[in-house]
Amino acid sequence: MGTMTNLVWRQLIKEKARTFTTILAMAVAATLTVATLIGINSARHSMYQDNIQNTGGLQFVLSKVNQETALAIQKKADISESVRYQQQGQISFADQVPNQPDSPLLMLPKPALQRLIQPILLEGRLPQNEQEVMLAQDLISDVYAVGKTVAAQRNGQRVVLKIVGSYRGYAGLMASDGAVTTGHFDGTKNYAVAAAFGNYGNFYVKLKKLTAQYHVGSDQQRVNELALERAGESRDVKVRAMFVLLVIVVLSVIGLVSLALIYTSINLSVQAQTQRYGLLRSIGATPRQIRQSVYLQALTLVLPAILLGLLAGIGGLSLAFHELNRIFKASGNTFQLLLTISWWPILVSGFFMLLVTLLAARRPAKRAAQVSPIAAVRAQSASRKVSQRMLRQGMLGRFLPTPIAKLAYKHYRRLGWSKVTMMTTLALSLMIFIGFTSFFRGMLTFSDETISRQADVTITKTQSLASADFSFNPRRLPGVKRGTVTGTTQVGLKNAPQAFHDRLNVIVVSDQTFGTVFKDQPTIITGSRLVTNSKTGKRQQQWDTPKDFAGTLELANEQSNQKTLTQPMKVVTKTAAEMTDWLVSDQSGLVLSASRFRQISQALQIKNDDITYAIQVLLIKPNFHETVASALRHEVPHAALFDQIENDARGSSFQLAIQVMVYGFLTLLTLVSLANIVNHIFANLLQRRRSLAMLQSVGTTPGQIVRMLALENGFLFGTSMVIGSLLGTLLGWILHQAVNTGITMAFQVPWLEMGMAGLALLAIWGIFAGISFQIMRHQDIDQLIRVG
Template sequence: MNIVNKVTIRHLKENKRRTLVTIIGVIISVAMITAVSTLGASFLDLMIRQHISTDGEWHVQYKDVQKEQIKAIQEDSDTKSLALSSDSYAYLEDSANSSKPYLFFQYYNEAGMEQFPITVVDGRLPENEHEIAISKEIITNAKVDYKIGDELTVEVGERVDLSENDLLTQGYPLRRDENGLAEEIVINDNKTVTIVGMIKQPTWEPSWAPGYTVIGYVDETTITEKNPVDAFVVLDKLNGSLYDHATSLADTHGIESVNFNSDLLRYYGITKNDNLRLTLFSLAGIIMAVIIIGSVALIYNAFAISVSERARHLGMLSSVGATKKQKRNSVFFEGAVIGAISIPIGILSGIAGIGVTFLYINTYLDGALGSSVDLELVVTPASILIACVISIVTIFISTYWPARKASKISAIDAIRQTQDIKLSGKAVKTSMLVRKVFGIEAEIGLKNMKRNKKRYVATLFSLVISIVLFLSVIFFTNNIKKSLEMTQNDYQYDILIYGNGDIEKEDLAKFTTLEHVTNYTISEEASGHIETLVDEANISPQMKKLLEEEILAIEDGKYSYYVTLESLDDASFEAYAEEIGVDPNDFVGQDTPVGIVIEEISYEDGMTGKLIETKAIEAELGYTLDIKEYSYSDMEMEEPVSEFVGSIQIGALTNIVPMGVNTVGLGGINIIIPQSTMAELDVDTVPYLYLTSSDPIATQAAIEELNDLNLYVYNIHERRQQEEQMLLFMSIFIYGFITLISLISVANIFNTISTSIGLRKREFAMLRSVGMTPKGFNKMIHYESIFYGVKALAYGLPISVLVMLAIHYSVNHTFEYGFQLPWISILFVIFTIFLIVGSAMLYATAKIKKENIIDGLKQENI
């Protein structure tokens, strides 16, 4: 180590506080980058594992393939593993559950049994085509006494709808009509199999599925043209070319249908939707740019605040014969030493912080939602490398400019620091209004900031970056959550029950008193085709755009809306009215029926693939809608017959959707009315019962025991739970991200201001030496805090709005909704910035005021 570097090390040790503050600044910056990248990678890993645990692992599906096609797929260079699958149905004799009278045979080869989630509770999985593993639900729910070792002879085939002759899958509940079953199994084979194991009911079997799952074995030697299978492929390498490659492979070998696991591929950052890809890349680019700028600012300020002290040190080196190159190398060496200490600690701190957070969160996930997977800490080499490179480059930039400038000035000027302090009248001129309004202390505080422009700009830049960073992340995460909510179904219930034919709402009421039922809503929906005419001025903004583009036609200044007309039982309507803040009594006993209109809707644009949020209708309270029901009185008629059924006045507009109601698409409108109003209208209705339950499985079993009518029962508890998990995981990511950025922003401000104040010891001692009282000193600090806060907000808020607009523009490639500033967050920032700046300055000056004035005037180092 040469003498200059030894002197630099000694200088760092003597200036312990400045060195420590600089190291802390770099540690915080590196920890921020590492934590953000680790949090993102861990979140995506969680989504991937969660999806695989419930739906299995596959990337591409080739439908109905033959032996030669299977061989071609298997030999493809991109294929990592290949799962084969087929299915069939058989009647389950003596099933105690009338809603599940079938056995659903799901056949897999060995790879399929590994790739798809199958949990064995007893015995083993089949190893040849003469063995099966049955769902334990067959014994516990269907009450059929099967056991391991039993031999079954069954006739298997395809499930077919009798009315439309369509094939039915497990996603369709049992079809019934007034004559009983409206479907049958078309037998095409006879099997004799032995039960070798029992499995837990698979996660991919819907609760309303009519068949109990039975796992069978696919024997590749038995595949024929009349007995094809589906091929599920796990790819070796995932990239955007997989779509074209799979399609090309299918065309080459005559495979008619190819499907992609879009949900899983999306978590890998791969999507066929160009708009979504553009949204993801642009959003990632914007938020990473904000984070990197914040990181650069944090590290740079840690060095820039102490430029004066470093310049003084370099001036002393120059006075004893150090060359320009030696002075520059001295500063670079200082940066290297600080980086060598800070970067490893920062990386470990970021990883450790996220790891501890995950330990706490996993406890909550297991207890609250019973999640099948835990958050795992995923540290990628790329994230560590990026954090290191950004930190090294930033430290180099932060040290290069001070060293370059200091190397050019004379030793005397560097020691006296005349290059930093500007005392010309123009440089420190302040308005007379400042003294008259705020007093001499405010004027001195303002002049203090102007005396050293570099220190002032560095502090101001730190504040502005913190504001932009915080508000941008808030807006970014709010948009991510909003986008996720638009893609999810808003399930507010666990079980849906409805029927056809002569089912009345009174027939459903008996299920509301079952054990475990915690809440319910009985609704009636008009079953006919209901429409209303809406004035052009009152139609949806999106429909007005279509009018301008001549995509939509309108007649006589009115547009025909389709109407979803639904009534709620008295208790549910009263609770709903109170929830949206209106009096339920205003909707009953009126001369003209009054209803609640759901104002905000979301729909997918078929042309662009965008998810768009817009108003269903732009109307004021009191606007009257004339309701007509359309029907064909003769099947040969080309035009339907309309019948006026009544007028409904808009009594409330809301974005809150009641339990069980699905919002309409573009050109439609939801109207919610009391059940008494529905009775006044001459329309046919279908009753629906929506239940929430503390034990949905037990409630479903009880419903099935009482189900002596042709009722459909949908238990969507698991799907609702999955979506709640998804929203919770996203909330964890969002609030963890916001908390991280908030802590970093506060640390950045405290770091910058405390260092800045520390470097002004002599200045403050001089003011006290000429008679400034403690009260006056405090007033000066308060005014400086106000000036910094106002100036930071003046720059930070407009820049933040520009970044928000860029984020909103990026999101609008895939999700279209109105731009809305996060006003609560902005108000929070305005309040907090003054609080933090004031607290930081008071904290930093508290120690200085206790020091002796003479010692302060003599102070050389901090």
């Protein structure tokens, strides 16, 4: 250990309180860095794991390869998991859907069924033998329903397979129009491999290399792109660049506040050791050695701070994730946050803190090296240059009522660069807090009021008007408060009135409902939305159709020979709000009975009588949603079900997780900023203890000195608050404009954040005044004046 190193160690051990305080300040900055980077990495990995479950943990499929290639791919060293299957024929559905291409008949061994089909099973069960088959959901119909049979060509032979289930064709890696059976491999052609790399980093580079090696074309590849995008792996260079930019922006913000905090801590330590540096210079220490000792002291302090930051950051994230996962589980959400600790966030955090510390120590090290031995021994600081402007009383000084207030304002004007540094740091801290907090609060609490009101549970199915059961009563299901049974389609309009489009939604209801609810009167139900004008920020009500229209509409159907058939109809209009006793969602359109619509279809010669049959219900209590959903699936098989209760629970869980992470980041950022402000204030106080002792020696009481210091800080805080609030509002507006492209969100002045910042500054101001009073009462005036 060298002489300078030994001296640094002895000084740090001697000044234990200052050493501990500096390490603690650095540890707060390190905690913020570690928690942010590991939090981002963990969130990415958690979303990847949640989405990769839809494909059984497998990332991609390479199809239409021979058996030798499939086996070779499975044996690759960087492939961690894989299953193999084979296309053994096809099924034709042209008898039901003209021009429908043949669907591939895929043979999956049981392990492949469990990995690829079980996660996306929609109805029924998995095939158990070669005589059973599952169809993609789009292939299910009244003719090809679960329990019925379908003819297929398998290995050149015609076979009849029993349909035992269906799967979500657009959710996994399987063909969206496929049919899946099980059995044994046959032949050496038409194989497919579903696999996953051991590490999804640089996924598309690895996939490109693999497909190039085995000559697999792009039309033979299917990838779970959603899961990989959640992990930060995307084909789009812009998406990857956005993630890198996000990390850079976050680190820049953290670096800004951390740099100011660490600089203040190191600078305060250097100023307290000015006399010591002068003594070292007087016995032969070179400026380079002094400068190196400051750097060494800073690095010595930052190493334990990094370790503390790692422990605090990882421990805090672990507790937060545990609590969030408990909330997710209680709400029935399967999503789980996984704490992922990898090498890159730790290395980046450590390197980042070392870099920030070295940058923060640069100027204090330069000042320490420039200390004059004689001036240091005498404890004389360099005379501050005071300009003519600083000597003037100033406009505000003329109106101050007491000598203490005038003295405080005079000293405030003469602070020079110290005042500029403190004001800049405080204003930037306030800008970051006000701007980012208001922006995230607006984003996290934003509700798009243009979205229509939704039913709690909805089930829909496209079917013919003749097969639709409008007599079903949803209220007989347990837990249902109110429900509607409708069929929706569209008809054309000729000579459409103003504000109408050339096509109109038609809502078909039962004859009984049409008579009791609508009094056998064709009725247009119109809904409205609150639309925010992005320029003015004002909300205005926008109606789907005119709310006061009453008159005749010409329903029309254009024939292939360009002849248009029309049917006049007198209608009245009611708003959705007037129909809340019957309507459960914001549907808009012309309500007709089933028999009336059949007559109109015949008159207009509408050949396609397909409608979107829908049952929509509102529940007595949200916890009935699973029971009602199951009952509706039984009532309307092979239909699409939308559970708004489940979606809301999942959405609220995600929103809660995002809120915790965002506000956690902002809280740590605010703590760093507050620590920085406190550091500045107390550094200024300790530097002035001798001059304040001189004021006490001529009769100024501790109370008067404290009032003077409080007024100085009041001027400083007030000015910084005004500047920081303006900059924070500007930052919030810039962020708002950056995201206000796909949505319409009105900008609001962040009065709440300004109030919170003002209260925080008021609390610091009061605490500082109290501590200053205690210091003034107990300091040794004689000793302070005799120094030097």
